[in-house]
Amino acid sequence: MPPISQPEVRELATWRGREVVTTCYLDVDGRRFVRQQDLEREVDNVVRRARARMNGNRSVHADLDRILAFVRGGVDRRRTRSLAIFACDADDYWQVVPLPVAVPSRVIVGSAPAIAPLEAALQDYERVGALLVDRQHARLMVIGWDGIEQELDLLGDVPVSTSAEHGSGDRDRSARTGTREQAGPVARQVARAVWELHDSVRFDRLLLGGPEDVVAEVERALHPYLRERAAGRLGVPAWASADEVHRAARAVAIEAERARESALVERLRSTVAAGGRAVAGLDATLEALGAHRVERLLVSHGYSESGWRCEPCGRLARTGRACGCGAAMHEVDDVVSEAVDDAVSSGAAVEVCVGDADLDVVGRVGAFLRF
Ligand SMILES: [Zn+2]
The missing domain is CATH 3.30.960 (Translation, Eukaryotic Peptide Chain Release Factor Subunit 1; Chain A)
Structure with a gap:
């Protein structure tokens, strides 16, 4: 939990x-x-x-x-x-x-x-499903805050190698020739089991581990919804210990999160450069926030700055005393934290980016705008 x-x-x-x-x-x-x-x-x-x-x-x-x-x-x-x-x-x-x-x-x-x-x-602790397969095993582990929350054996006594329609010979050939074949019945059975379980054991990302040919076959058989969430490979064997799986999954999830953040920052920079619906830098971001235009806020992890807030109209600013609405502003400890809180309570998405030099260059904070 x-x-x-x-x-x-x-x-x-x-x-x-x-x-x-x-x-x-x-x-x-x-x-x-x-x-x-x-x-x-x-x-x-x-x-x-x-x-x-x-x-x-x-x-x-x-x-x-x-x-x-x-x-x-x-x-x-x-x-x-x-x-x-x-x-x-x-x-x-x-x-x-x-x-x-x-x-x-x-x-x-x-x-x-x-x-x-x-x-x-x-953000760094999404629930992750780890699906480990080889020709004998298919295990699904759900990893949460405290480590492995659930571990399920998907095949019971049915080893993948008993697949009559799709024996290992076929698989070797397809790996050699690169042919994209239909998934075998056992891969489909594994995929179906994951799909049925997904309703009760929620996860945000699915990571697959095992020999690449078996993994690729299972991945092809996955429901499209799950295939979209199949975000990476775990470099551990299908019989890896819970501890090994946990560590490998954390590393992959963090890497994927960083990649996603970096793509967002890149989109922010190009949108700002093209004069589109985005702003960068603290002043422009606070102004957009005050005008209720922020759809998604991007902020560098650890960025903090003292500033000002106007209580009557809610506006935040880096420099203060007098607000545009005419009221007096009061000083706040960390205007960046206050901006994040305002964004969250207004229903905007917030992405806290860790170690993203590109975001730092444009002022450590920015936002995509609703209008
Ligand atoms: Zn004001």
Whole structure:
């Protein structure tokens, strides 16, 4: 099970209190902070830096006190590498989401929970189906946040090599000549089993592993819906251990995610260059967001910048004091996080791009526009 569902993320993004909300991401990784006192030193530092920036907001200081007390009370770190904490003392609001991935420590104070780092962590943890086949085996594993969630044997006692209509001789010949043949009956049986299971064991991506000729045959037999989601190959044998499969699948999924992000960034750059419906850079993006034109926001992982918000009209800007609507703006800790939160709560898609130099070049943030 994911640590938090998409509807819960949306609920966080749209939560508003009477006072500002304190968000704390805390790296609690046991490999970096071996002893409890190491972890306490980390949280002390993070909180001290946050206090220095917050001149005397009572609710925020109470939130920071509670965060300190919570961490000092002990954190179960067996499967947790970071914590996302959302707090607003004035509204008695308190949520802790343990994450199995490392997120850099930071405190963000704003009008809503800052969910950008959480979104980034969730993006990298799609559910992945790993389909491992060879002539004797067909296994489907579903990999989620905590590792292998399910493992299913698709063939039972029927080895692939018993395929009478499509024996190994045919397969060898087709591999040699490159002929695209119809999938054999057992490949079709495997494909049908995956399709039937897909309804109950949801996954976002399907990765195939095993000897290439068998894999290619199964892939041809897959339902088109699944073939579209067959996003890569796992370099592990069909009998690989759950651990090996998990590690290989994570590596492939992250690589695929990076490739997808990089294609999006490329499209953003060319659309901006052609004067199409897209903007790049913080100022242009905040302006588009304020005009409710953002369809999809792209932002570099870790990008943060102080800025301003106008409470009456909701507009964000890098420089402030006076808003176009005539009202006075107030300073915000991280205008980029606030922009991501606004985008999510308005229903826009958000892509947090990790290590994409091309996005950094155009200003680390940009957006495709609705109009
Ligand atoms: Zn305004």
